[in-house]
Amino acid sequence: MKIIIAGALFVASFYYSQTYPVSSISPEIKKNASAVIRSESTQVEINKIDEIIYKNYSAVSVLNKEAVSFAVPKIFYQKGDVISNVKVVVYDESGKKIKSFSKGDFLDIAANSQGSFYSDSRALILSYTPSVFPYTVEFSYEQKDESTVFIPDFTPFANFNISLEKSTFSVVNNSGINLRSKVYPSSFGYASVSADDKGNTKTYTYQNIPALDEEVLVPNPQKILPKVSFSLDEFNLVGKKGKITTWKDFGLWYHNSLLKPVSASTPQIKAEIAALNLTGTKEEKIKKIYQYMQSKTRYIFVSLGIGGWQPMLPDDVQKKGYGDCKGLTNYMKILLDEAGIESHYAIINSNPSAISFDKDFPKMGGNHVILVIPTEKGNIWLENTSQEIAFNHLSYSTTDRNVLAVKPSGIEIIDTPNYTAQQNREKQLINIVLNADKTINGKAKMQYTGNQYDFNLGFAGLSQKERNDALKSQMSMLNFENLEMNDFKNDRDVASINYDLSFKALNYSKLVGSSLIFRAVPIYSEGFFHDNETRNLPFETKFAYEDDYEIAYELPEGYFIEELPQNGILTSEFGTYSLSFEKKEAQLIVKRVIQIKKGIYNKEKYNDYVSFRKKILNADNSKIMISKKS
Secondary structure, eight states, X not given: OHHHHHHHHHHHHHHTTOOOOGGGSOHHHHTTOSEEEEEEEEEEEEEETTEEEEEEEEEEEEOSGGGHHHHSOEEEEETTOEEEEEEEEEEOTTSXXXXXXXXXXXXXXEOSTTOSSSBOEEEEEOOOOOSSSSEEEEEEEEEEESOOSOOOOBOSOSSTTEEEEEEEEEEEEOSOSOEEEEEEOOTTOSOOOXXXXXXXXXXXXXXXXXXXXXXXXXXXXXXXXXXXXXXXXXXXXXXXXXXXXXXXXXXXXXXXXXIGGGOOOOHHHHHHHHHTOOOSOHXXXXXXXXXXXXXXXXXXXXXXXXXXXXXXXXXXXXXXXEEOHHHHHHHHHHHHHHTTOOOEEEXXXXXXXXXXXXXXXXXXXXXXXXEEEOOTTOOEEEOOSOSSSOTTOOOTTTSSSEEEEEETTEEEEEEOOOOOTTTSEEEEEEEXXXXXXXXXXXXXXXXXXXXHXXXXXXXXXXXXXXXXXXXXXXXXXSEEEEEEEEEEEEETTTTEEEEEEEEEEESOSEEETTEEEEESOSSOOOOOOOOOTTOOSOEEEOSOEEEEEEEEEEXXXXXXXXXXXXXXXXXXXXXXXEEEEEEETTEEEEEEEEXXXXXXXXXXXXXXXXXXXXXXXXXXXXXXXXXXXX
């Protein structure tokens, strides 16, 4: 016992004898870093199926104000967790102690971005405002938890502009339950993890990993960095014990323990379905139920019971008219059940950069829930948290990845749709009157589908003035005297947003003698693409898309077309572009089509991509000359 106590005291004194002067950070680790993780240690002790203890230590040097929030000491916990041995010490640049804190100095708040509405998820936060940079925060605590299903992944860091000197992650498995682990190397060789497996202890280490700079088009850090995942074959989640040796095992537990207890219908729900008088095809019935559900519910964050993973009762959602993704999806499922239509609760990783579940490594995960409905014509997908989103449409944050579809027979891993460039489409039909005073009057019809529908869905919740102001900002390439959006329509049957524009813009043309010169494409995507000979990271075009423009210019009376650029086509591995010109009496018709492919590319190809985009910008700015008839 004396030896154990002496050892514990030695570890504590070792940690807190390190003062970490900022001057000792190497230039390579400082490069592009707003904060440096000087030392980090996580020891996970699994004692039994319902007892896990985390011993956490970190020392982080904050170099500038951009990383203040990253270094704020915080402890996320659930009701029933035991938090102890909380200690924080703040040091100045040279390593001199400034201040120390204990658990009593922390604020206890709801741990969700939407506020404190119905949540068992909590966080202890230390509110500390630094007065001078740089400084170092040393932070340690222990956390005892009865839920053993959430052993976190071990990654170097999860944010841009954070670097790492050393981090270790040890799992001591005293439970006798099989612990699986899997190393996922960096696809781009950016960093690597070393592993040591001795008896019931697995230890993993990262050392000297430079920061990821948030370069243009850089993928999510999860796609660049290595990670190690862990999962126990048997686990506990707030008193609910289960197995996760296979996805089938896990799905059976999930269905029977989390979903079945909250799957009961009610007379009121039966009456709702009866009142809809459903007729027509299966798809028409699903659409009518879905749009009814949207009309009477709204999204509110709820994280109560069984670790926040069990949905609200459908009866509660029906009566109160609100719920989170779990509750709303479960309510929609029960409505479909009452209509005799099979559907499946589907767990997904919602993220702009697609992240999928590993089919060969069953593990609790996901951050969102949607609904999948099998039909003879294919799956129908429902996003249940939005009152505005279209039927059978998934946004860019949920397409092109897989879901865990929970069935009574277990989990089936199903891919969500991957929209093609033609489906992710912007269509512009623009009529422009060129005036001799260099102004233009224009009318346009705009249409957006697929992922481009998502980017314009925000207009649905805006007033007329807000829409006009947002468009002026978005289309800043034109010097508007006035701009009006009219007839905005969110077609929720086919996932299409349509609206009309009327506008007047100043100084569109340039007067050269008695001639006017103007650019070929009035409304286009402004991009700032610069060569980068020292780029460190790969780049990603997150989704494929197509822009199809047809612009009809009406010439001022007494003018004729004197000079036209050549028709052109650009082709590259990143996509294609075409621009063509056609004279038609007193009109000039310009047609522009750009198609960009989805993909992740090595950093060596970045300047090729920049060159392709610059050629497109140059073509968009092709000059047309019209002159007065003599």
